[in-house]
Amino acid sequence: MDNVLLKIAYRNIWKHKTKTMIIGILIALGILLLVVGNSFMDSAAAGLRKTYIENFTGDIVITSSDLKNPSMFMDGIMSDPDSAIPLIPNEPEIESYLAEQKFVDAFNPQIAGAVGIRHGDDQGFSLIFSFNPERYQGVFKNNIDLIKGSFLKEGEEGIVLSSDTVKRIVDDGGAEIKVGDKILLTGINNLTGTKIREVPVKGIFRFKNDSPQLRLLSFLDLTNMRIINGMLKNKVSEANLSQNEKQLLGQIDENSLFGDEEGDSGIVSDTSEDAGTIDYLSILGDTSKRELYRETDPDSWQYMVVKLAPGVNPSRAIKTMNSWFNEHGIDAKAHSWLEGAGAIAKMSNTLKIVFNILILIIAVVGVIIIMNTLVISVTERIGEIGTMRAIGARKSFVRSMITLETLMITLIFGLIGAAAGIIITAVLGKVGFTASNDFLQVLMGGKVFHPVVSVSAVILSLIIVGGIGIFASLYPVSVALKISPVKAMGEN
Amino acid sequence: MSSNIVKIALRNITRQKKRSILLGSAITFGVMIIILLNSFTAGLTETIQENFTSLMGGHVYVNGTEVTSSGKVVHTIGDKASLDKALEKVQSDIKEIHVRTQASQGEIIFGSKSTRMLMYGVDWEEEKLLKKTLILKEGSFDALFDPRAVIIPETVAEKLGVKAGESVLLRFDTVTGQRNVGDFVVGAVSKETSGFSFVSAGYADITYLGTLLGLGEGEYQYVNLYLNDIHRMDAVAAELTSELKRLALVDIPDEKDTENNAHQKSMGFFMGGSTKTEDPWEGTKFSVSTLNDVMEPVLQMINILNAVALTLFIILLTITMVGLLNTFRMVLIERTREIGTLRAIGMHKKDIRNIFLFEALFLSLAGALAGLVIALIISTGVGAIAFKPESSLGFFLLNRHLLFITTFPGVMKVVVILSGMTLISVYLPARKAAQLKVADALRTQY
Amino acid sequence: MRKKALHILFTLLLMAGTAGLNALTLDEAHDILNTIDESRNLTTTDFSAVMTMISEDPDKGVEKMKVQQFRRDDKDMFLMLFLEPESKKGQGYLRVDDNLWFYDPESRKFNHTSMKDSFGGTDAKHSDFRVLSLAEDYKVTTITEGKLGKFSVYILDLEALNDEVTYPKEKLWITKDTNLVLKSEDYSGTGRLMRTSLYPKYTKVSGKYIPTVMIFIDDLIEGKKTQISMTNISTKTLPDTIFTKSYVERVNR
Structure with a gap:
């Protein structure tokens, strides 16, 4: 029986060559679009991953819950000079918690900052990430290209400059910056005021998949960054006031302030001209205590970047972490990588969602049109089907026949379409697209976009084709089955 | 047939x-x-x-600087005639023209709390688009009949702990650099919608703020143009610049610093303040910039x-x-x-x-x-x-x-x-x- | 007729009376401003002192800063060295040859800084340290007499003559005998009180009166106040080496 059905279906396909071709081309075209479109979307998703997750945000970013905008580019902080990025509370505790979790693959705490750069007489500016270099490279493997010199080493002072920062200084007429040169970094914090550090240039690098924001980033060793940010081990004690000074705190009563007897003697005291000679070299007095405020706090961190084990659902991991923080009364908060990636990434992500919806719409339109064409082709064969029913073909036979026919067409042309899609994507991938602007660059994960044929896209497309085949034959079959043999033959 | x-x-x-x-x-x-x-x-x-345009106030911005008798550079557009004449040239491109005043590095004060904030003086009757894009968390635009009413961003309101209907002070420098303070009432608090918190500003009545800034009646500092076609903004800016050049002085940024310093320049535009100049000029020196400079993305x-x-x-x-x-x-x-x-x-x-x-x-x-x-x-x-x-x-x-x-x-x-x-x-x-x-x-x- | 004569007499008496009350003419009052300027500005001598600044801020609490000042105003040179807080001890601002240098003792490095930068993160600006001239910048509009605490004072209302000043209107409380400013109020152009300054202590150094305690009250922000006191005041000529980078480095050794 099956054999007969197959034969009839096969014969029908060949008999209605033109129609078969027409429907087939439509299907092939649809699948081609799906394969190419999905490959693009998948490559773009991978691009986004590369630009962000694998470049600097990881899957999850943990910060203090006091930090309103967890963007690692300090978007929220820049506008308000008074505010500083709060430290992650109970950081060692969080680290040991993360180390125990199976869903966590790796994690790395870090600090951010902003410095003015002076190289000779030339000036520049850079954003800074600072971390333990070995741990950083454990989480972000191979995300940068060292153009010159070497990466930071644990316990060594130095800066690895972004090539863009160097370029901007040189473009402004500055001298070339060489590895080994010493540069002055200046930053301001609320605690120790202006800090100047002299550090050697260890290397010059660029991110493999850079974006406009990442181009501003340089890497500085932890000690220098903490000094510039004023992240000290010893808390600065409260202001030490004398009795007289305390009296003048709070509300001032002018009557008692000027309440002493009238005349000069009340308010004016003489300063004898030679009240001892000043020892100009010991003006600072005891300088031993200030050493206390030079020791940095090794447990002070601002951002914890977490990479999850493969296949772990990030939003569930975030929930788990946040409830753990809650339970233990730690004022920390886990955010998705997108939150940490800043405004442009957020906009790009929304753009991606819009893209996805649009591709879905195209798929729906495709299905409807294919179905439509199939129905028309069935209506055309009303006479034929009527005849078959009249000579004793059962409804189930007609149904199987049409379904099989449709499936064969969709599968054959689906495969053709998929093959064409793969070839086109591969060719486009070879040629590559050049991103004309920053958003596309973020989406594509680099300046030049090479779409890669995504296996999942091909499989998905084939499943969709099968679905279309069955789904699209449902209506035509029901149309065909409604045909009464007599009427059908009469209509011929 | x-x-x-x-x-x-x-x-x-x-x-x-x-x-x-x-x-x-x-x-x-x-x-x-x-x-x-x-x-x-x-x-x-x-x-x-x-x-974005309403955040920035328009597509093309014109501002003017003048030198006082004491040699101070003051942000104001005194030579309205030249500007109006130049604007006629690009009239067909312009959808709306708004004039504004601006208190740059103001400090908004509520009780014992204070924070820095940029305050624009706007004409509420004219700036319909601004009203449309500002989303109010509390209060309403109805409060704006009072010239002392201001709309402040949510972040500022939170920092000060102030609610709509309460009085605040704004301390800032007048165009010539004198300290001044203004009484304002929080008419409404606007929601942060864009993620571009760096441009969050407050909005006050143009005349009231202008008076506090030491400007004369009807005087303004900035002219913002809304164009019919956003893609024309560079062309319009160029045309306006060349026309203004014919009629008055124009401050043209160096070729060299367009690339690197365009951003800094545009940020400097927010700073205002008063400085002295070594070589003073007569009349209004105009400067034209566009949204492009700020918002390429x-x-x-x-x-x-x-x-x-x-x-x-x-x-x-x-x-x-x-x-x-x-x-x-x-x-x-x-x-x-x-x-x-x-x-x-x-x-x-x-x-x-x-x-x-x-x-x-x-x-x-x-x-x-x-x-x-x-x-x-x-x-x-x-x-x-x-x-x-x-x-x-x-x-x-x-x-x-x-x-x-x-x-x-x-x-x-x-x-x-x-x-x-x-x-x-x-x-x-x-x-x-x-x-x-x-x-x-x-x-x-x- | 009699009545009229009486009336004239009465008017004359009244005029004499007011003239007597107004012991000071506007010109004389303006001279006081000159005196104040002279006694305050040390353009001819060097000056050194330790300045203690205690700022109260309802948000940030009480902060104390102690700075050693060396000034040579006629050459536009100064050096300020932080003594307190400990975390800033030894940091310095050196103004010399139109350059303003900042020194960080921890790294022992200097860097250029702009005069526009706010001084040590406080409300005071470097430009606030320019030479004062009440007589040039203001004119006296009214003079009244009154009491401040136990002191008999002239109360002068001043109005700015130019746009160089920060506050367009000021009110000064000046002791009658030695013309010391005890109190001043700074007003905005709209006549609103913005800042009150009190000078309850002075010292006399080589014939000049220098306030040793100053209290600045922010009249807009509740609870915001700064008190400054000066100790170790001297007008002795300072060695030239003080105003050099190498001195700043040596003092931090």
């Missing part, structure tokens, strides 16, 4: 209702999607433009959206056209015998072709009409949904809503292109039908 052809075409459509409905619905769906998509992207483009995004909309339009059109072409080839096969009969009773080849063309045209027009109606219903429905402004959609919302812009020319364009493409795609089967030999056609069994 031609009315006969129309009649036959219409009859053909109604004769095979099922197929016509199927084909028509496909066209309807296609047209609906295209129109929805076009109005959605047009709306999105408009939304992004409006949101937003324009890029708009371009992407437009490109996406165009690509989708082409893809959808192609799919629909292929479907139409196929269907009519089938129709041709199906009707071969009928065509033979018609030809046999004396119908011309041309008429046969026209029957096909009319049939297709009617079908696609009817489909398009239905598609338009459904698209309008859907867009009105979705447009009525109020989203949360702080969601990730934030920047795509205009006052909490997704905006769909369906324009008559836009729809006509779709209909005309669709009709044209329909005729083109049906032309082949139609000509084939016309070319059928009568005898062959009559003999055909399908």
Whole structure:
């Protein structure tokens, strides 16, 4: 029986060559679009991953819950000079918690900052990430290209400059910056005021998949960054006031302030001209205590970047972490990588969602049109089907026949379409697209976009084709089955 | 004769209702999607433009500096005549002109709390767009009848712990550098919608703020232009600059620092303040800048959206056209015998072709009409949904809503292109039908 | 007729009376401003002192800063060295040859800084340290007499003559005998009180009166106040080496 059905279906396909071709081309075209479109979307998703997750945000970013905008580019902080990025509370505790979790693959705490750069007489500016270099490279493997010199080493002072920062200084007429040169970094914090550090240039690098924001980033060793940010081990004690000074705190009563007897003697005291000679070299007095405020706090961190084990659902991991923080009364908060990636990434992500919806719409339109064409082709064969029913073909036979026919067409042309899609994507991938602007660059994960044929896209497309085949034959079959043999033959 | 052809075409459509409905619905769906998509992207483009433009206050900005008798550089536009004359030159490009005053490094004070804030002085009667894009968390625009009323951003309100209706002070420097303070009432608190917190500013009454800044009656510091076409902004700025150059002094940024310092320059624009100059000048020195300088990324995004909309339009059109072409080839096969009969009773080849063309045209027009109606219903429905402004959609919302812009020319364009493409795609089967030999056609069994 | 004569007499008496009350003419009052300027500005001598600044801020609490000042105003040179807080001890601002240098003792490095930068993160700006000139910048509009605490004072209302000043209107409380400013109020152009300054202690150094305690009250922000006191005041000529980078480095050794 099956054999007969197959034969009839096969014969029908060949008999209605033109129609078969027409429907087939439509299907092939649809699948081609799906394969190419999905490959693009998948490559773009991978691009986004590369630009962000694998470049600097990881899957999850943990910060203090006091930090309103967890963007690692300090978007929220820049506008308000008074505010500083709060430290992650109970950081060692969080680290040991993360180390125990199976869903966590790796994690790395870090600090951010902003410095003015002076190289000779030339000036520049850079954003800074600072971390333990070995741990950083454990989480972000191979995300940068060292153009010159070497990466930071644990316990060594130095800066690895972004090539863009160097370029901007040189473009402004500055001298070339060489590895080994010493540069002055200046930053301001609320605690120790202006800090100047002299550090050697260890290397010059660029991110493999850079974006406009990442181009501003340089890497500085932890000690220098903490000094510039004023992240000290010893808390600065409260202001030490004398009795007289305390009296003048709070509300001032002018009557008692000027309440002493009238005349000069009340308010004016003489300063004898030679009240001892000043020892100009010991003006600072005891300088031993200030050493206390030079020791940095090794447990002070601002951002914890977490990479999850493969296949772990990030939003569930975030929930788990946040409830753990809650339970233990730690004022920390886990955010998705997108939150940490800043405004442009957020906009790009929304753009991606819009893209996805649009591709879905195209798929729906495709299905409807294919179905439509199939129905028309069935209506055309009303006479034929009527005849078959009249000579004793059962409804189930007609149904199987049409379904099989449709499936064969969709599968054959689906495969053709998929093959064409793969070839086109591969060719486009070879040629590559050049991103004309920053958003596309973020989406594509680099300046030049090479779409890669995504296996999942091909499989998905084939499943969709099968679905279309069955789904699209449902209506035509029901149309065909409604045909009464007599009427059908009469209509011929 | 031609009315006969129309009649036959219409009859053909109604004769095979099922197929016509199927084909028509496909066209309807296609047209609906295209129109929805076009109005959605047009709306999105408009939304992004409006949101950002209103944040920045316009597309092209003109500000002026003058030197006082004591050698101080003061931000004000005294030479209104020259500016007005120059503006006439670019009048056709301008949609709206707004004038503003600005207190740059002000300190807003509530009780014992204070924070720095940029305050614009705006004319609420004129700046409708600003009102449209500001989303109020509390308070209302009705409070603005009071010249002392200000709208402050949510972040500032939170920092100060101030609510709508309460009084605040703003301490700032006048244009000549004297400390001054103004009494204000928080009329409303605006929500942070854009994620661009660096531009969050407060808005006050232009005249009240101007007076506090030490400006004369009707004097202003900044002129912001809204253009009809955002892409013209560089051209308009250039034209305005050259015209102003003819009439007055213009501050032209160096060629060299356009690349690197454009951003810094544009940020400096927010700083204001008063400085002294070594070489003073007479009258107003103008400076013209554009939104481009500040917001390249937003324009890029708009371009992407437009490109996406165009690509989708082409893809959808192609799919629909292929479907139409196929269907009519089938129709041709199906009707071969009928065509033979018609030809046999004396119908011309041309008429046969026209029957096909009319049939297709009617079908696609009817489909398009239905598609338009459904698209309008859907867009009105979705447009009525109020989203949360702080969601990730934030920047795509205009006052909490997704905006769909369906324009008559836009729809006509779709209909005309669709009709044209329909005729083109049906032309082949139609000509084939016309070319059928009568005898062959009559003999055909399908 | 009699009545009229009486009336004239009465008017004359009244005029004499007001003239007597107004012991100071506007010109004389303006001279006081000159005196104040002279006694305050040390353009001819060097000056050194330790300045203690205690700022109260309702948000940030109480902060104390102690700075050693060396000034040579006629050459536009100064050096300020932080003594307190400990975390800033040894940091310095050196103004010399139109350059303003900042020194960080921890790294022992200097860097340029702009005069526009706010001084040590406080409300005071470097430009606030320019030479004062009440007589040049203001004119006296009214003079009244009154009491401040136990002191008999002239109360002068001043109005700015130019746009160089920060506050367009000021009110000064000046002791009658030695013309010391005890109190001043700074007003905005709209006549709103913005800042009150109190000078309850002075010292006399080589014939000049220098306030040793100053209290600045922010009249807009509740609870915001700064008190400054000066100790170790001297007008002795300072060695030239003080105003050099190498001195700043050596003192931090």
